[in-house]
Amino acid sequence: MAAIAALVPVSCNNSVQEKRMITVSILPQKFMLKKIVGDNFEISCMLNEGNNPEAYEPSMTHLMNIEHSMAYFCIGYIGFEDAIVGKAHINNPDLKIYNNSKGINVIRGTHFSPEGSHDEADPHLWTSVANAIIISQNMLAAVIELDPANADTYTANFNAFKTELDSLDSYIKSKLADKRSAAFLVWHPSLSYFARDYGLQQVSLEYEGKEIPIDKLKQNIDAARESGAHVLFMQREFDSRQAEAIGEELGVKMVKINPMSYDWEIELKNITDAIADN
Numbered sequence: 001m002a003a004i005a006a007l008v009p010v011s012c013n014n015s016v017q018e019k020r021m022i023t024v025s026i027l028p029q030k031f032m033l034k035k036i037v038g039d040n041f042e043i044s045c046m047l048n049e050g051n052n053p054e055a056y057e058p059s060m061t062h063l064m065n066i067e068h069s070m071a072y073f074c075i076g077y078i079g080f081e082d083a084i085v086g087k088a089h090i091n092n093p094d095l096k097i098y099n100n101s102k103g104i105n106v107i108r109g110t111h112f113s114p115e116g117s118h119d120e121a122d123p124h125l126w127t128s129v130a131n132a133i134i135i136s137q138n139m140l141a142a143v144i145e146l147d148p149a150n151a152d153t154y155t156a157n158f159n160a161f162k163t164e165l166d167s168l169d170s171y172i173k174s175k176l177a178d179k180r181s182a183a184f185l186v187w188h189p190s191l192s193y194f195a196r197d198y199g200l201q202q203v204s205l206e207y208e209g210k211e212i213p214i215d216k217l218k219q220n221i222d223a224a225r226e227s228g229a230h231v232l233f234m235q236r237e238f239d240s241r242q243a244e245a246i247g248e249e250l251g252v253k254m255v256k257i258n259p260m261s262y263d264w265e266i267e268l269k270n271i272t273d274a275i276a277d278n
Helices: 002-011 027-037 060-067 079-091 129-146 148-175 192-197 214-227 241-250 264-276
Strands: 021-024 042-045 069-074 096-099 183-186 201-204 231-235 253-257
Touching: 021 027, 021 060, 027 042, 027 129, 027 148, 027 264, 042 060, 060 069, 060 079, 069 079, 069 129, 096 129, 129 148, 129 192, 148 264, 183 214, 192 201, 201 214, 214 241, 231 241, 231 264, 241 253, 253 264
Parallel strands: 021 042, 021 069, 069 096, 183 201, 183 231, 231 253
Antiparallel strands: none
16 A cells, blocks of 8 residues: 555645545446436446455556545445445545445344354345335435535436436336235345335355355255245356256256446336246
C-alpha cells in the first residue's frame, strides 16, 4: 500500500477529481447504482465477472480506484470489504463509507466460516427483490448526500427503478404462485433470500465450503431426493464435478447461474423460470 500512497499525489490531478467516482463491491450494486445516478458518477467495481468473493484479492487498479473515489459503497458481510476499507482510508482520509445493507434482516447459519462457525450472516443480500429496494434506498440517500444539487434527478431515477423492481417482484410471484414450499437444489447456498421471499426451500449440497466427504455424499443425495427438487443451480466460481455427478445421479435439470452478474434482473428471471418450469 505504500507504493499506492506514493502514486496518489501524481495521479490525483484535476482530471481524476472531475470523474466523481464511486466504488462498489459487486456488479449487482453497480447495476442498481447506475439506475439511480446515470452518468453523473463513474462507478468502479471491485469484483469482476467470475471472481469468487470468498477468495478475492484486489488488484492494484481496484485499490487505486478506491483512493480516487468520493465514496465506497459496501454491500456488507463480504470478508474482503473490511480489510480494503481500512487500508484505503489511510491513503484517502476523505473517503466516505456507506453500508448499502443497512436495514436488511439478514439470514444466518447458511455459510461456514474459516473459524468453524455456522452463525455467519449470509452475504448474498442482493438475490432478493425486497432487499434490492432497501439497497437502492440506501444508495439514494448516499448520493443525495454526496451531490445534493442533483437530488431531484436521483429521486426521480430511483422512483422509476422502484417501479421496475415492483414489476419484477410481481413477475416472480406470478410465475411461482403454485410453487409455494417447493424445493430447489444449489451447490453453494447463494439463494437463501430469494427462497425466503417466495416461500421456497433451498437445499445446499456444499459441505462446509469444500468438496463433500464420501461419508456425507450419500446423506446429501438422500436429502436432495426427499426434497422433491427438480432443478440444481450451479455457479462457476463455486461448483465442482461433484455437483454435476450428484445432478446426474438424481436426474434433475442442471442450470448454470451467476448471482454476481451485472445483469441482475435477467439472472433473477432465469432462476424464477427454471424453478417454475421444472
